[in-house]
Amino acid sequence: MEHGIPGDSPNPYDPPVDLDPEAYELTIDHDEQGPDLFKVLFVDPAGLWMGGALQCYYRRWKTLLEHHFSEAPSEYMAIGGTRCSGRNICFADFVPIVINFCKDLSDGDIVNLTELAESLMLKDLVTRDAAQLPRIKQLVFATLGWISMLYIPAKNYVDGNLVIQVRGGSTNSRRLHTWVRPEQAMENITGSLRDVLGDFSNDSRGPLSCINGLAGPAEIDVLKATNLNFFVLAKLGGLRIIWADSICMHLELDRREKTIMMFQHPSICALMCSAGDKGIYLDSLPGALEPSPAGSFYREVLLTYRLVFGQHKRSWRLCCKEGGLERQKQGSWKIWLGWGLVLRSFRLCGITKAEEATRISLGQDSLLLRLCCADCTQEPVYDEIGAPDVRSVYSAQHDFPFFGDRLIALQEYVRLIEPMDLRALYYDRRDLSRCMSVWTTMVFGTVTLVLATLGVFLAAGQIGTTFKPN
Incomplete structure (x- = not known):
């Protein structure tokens, strides 16, 4: 790969002798990091005002970004550039890395790990030591997961490998999961970021099928809301919800374990689709639906909450009962501040004790509670994203081009259920x-x-x- 850098230095990442090294450094005033970090997510941020609900969504995203960065392997922290002056990378140093990363992805010309890593090295955002290139590529891969939530990088460091978090379970059950391979050797990875994600999943399932949408007309294209609401799924189908950090796991059904995965950070989706058709930094990754495939992907996630919870009274009331909310006399909803009730209810939905501690430190996504535990007609986020009117019947191919295949699988699971007693008959x-x-x-x-x-x-x-007788 030619970089067009003059000089005959033995290290191709050394700064050219006739240029000031500071010209390669992306300097950002600490007080301006918020607006810059917000704007870089969108191809054309003009007209987007970071206030009101949008500011809340952004703060949630940044809080998660800080949390994941704080739990990153220490090996990533020792590859800082000149601005670090020999110390470990802190979050203030990491923000310019994210900004440069998003800009490179927005340009669409750099979509593989090596080029993204070299771009950071040339701008002195990380060390120019060529021996550290594999570790820098690991940081780039982790950064994509942290800012997009498509996958969650593992907290442990494996030298020479890219590692992500996957679900547990038996081998047979794992075949049905989105992410089936926890790690890949970097020496075997030569394609684009999209190809890298495909290496972690099954060919017939996972993020590629979600991001690209349905390949053709579905065998059963009609989706009925009566088959896909949370009340029927929980009471008749016996399904438990497991709240996921990876958005590619959203609506993942495990028939053996009787679980369904739901993405637990909808504020991220609301933030990513707020630009409408203008596009976001991830649009070069899917390479599918126009004009903004990634924005449409995040928008569709929000619409699935409405289908499963918001448009069915019994469903959002049932979720409200199990989600740690109490109803006030005025009819409004407030978050129950007794975390014991919140955590106890989520434990019923498959949360672990370690995840409980994480939720206490991060706080629960308030938009998740609004989408799952209230009437969708009262939720303003659907107006913000231009959601179509609520219907009782949807088309998997046209209304849910990304998650239609998973909704079809979920509907078929429900259709095969036959009530065997009066209780099941009552819930049918x-x-x-x-x-x-x-x-x-x-x-x-x-x-x-x-x-x-x-x-x-x-x-x-x-x-x-x-x-x-008388």
């Missing part, structure tokens, strides 16, 4: 007309049986009175 609301017919028949049959029984007792009493 998939076909309301059939449900009403069954319960009407049962009610009238019960009333008829009771009246017939009473008639028998009255007749027996009358006969007994007739033959009673």
Whole structure:
């Protein structure tokens, strides 16, 4: 790869002798990091005002970014550039790395780990030591995961390998997961970032199928809201929700474990799709739907919350009951400050004790509670993203081009369930007309049986009175 840098230095990443090394350094005043870090996420930030709800979404994203950076392996911290002056990288040093990273991705010309790493080295944002290039590539890979939430880099460091967090479980169950390979050797990785993500997942599942959308017309394209609401999934299907940090795990169904993954940071989605059709830094990664495939991807995640929770009263009320909220007399909702109730309810949905501690330190995403525990008609974020009107029937291919295949799989799981007892029959609301017919028949049959029984007792009493001796 030619960089066009003059000079005959043995290290290709050394600064040219006729140029000031500071020209390669991206200097940002600490007080201006917030606006710069916000604007770099969007291709054209003009007209976007970082205030109100958008500011809340941004703060949530930055809080998560700081949290992941604080838990990064210490090996990443020792590769700072000239601005670090020999000390470890701190978050203030990391912000320019993120800004340069997003700008390179927005340009669309640099989409592989090596070029992104070399770009950081040439600008003195990291060390120019060529021997540290593999470690810098690991930092680049981790940075993409932290800022996009497509995957979560592992907290442990493995020399020479890219490592991400994957779900546990048996081998058979793991085949159904999005991320099936926890690590890949960097020496075997030569393609684009999109190819790298594909190496961590199955060919027929995972982030590539989500990001690219459905390959063709679905076998069963119709999605019925009565089959996909949380009330039916939980009460009839027996599914448990596991809250995920990786957005590519969203709506991942495990039939064996009876679990469904849900992305737990919707504020990130609201932030990423706030630019509308103008595009964001990740648009060069999917290379699919126009004009902003990545923005549409995050927008669709928000619409799935409405389908599963917000547009069905029993569903958001059930989630509210288990989500640590209490209803005030005025009818508004507030976060229950007793974290014991919040954590106890989430533990029922598959959260571990370690994740409980993380939620205490980060705080729960307030938008998650609003999307899952309140009527969707009262939620302003759907107006902000230009969501279409609520319907009872959707098209998997046109309404959910990214997650349609997973919604179809979820619907088929529900369709195959047959109520085996009265309790299951009571919770079966998939076909309301059939449900009403069954319960009407049962009610009238019960009333008829009771009246017939009473008639028998009255007749027996009358006969007994007739033959009673004087």
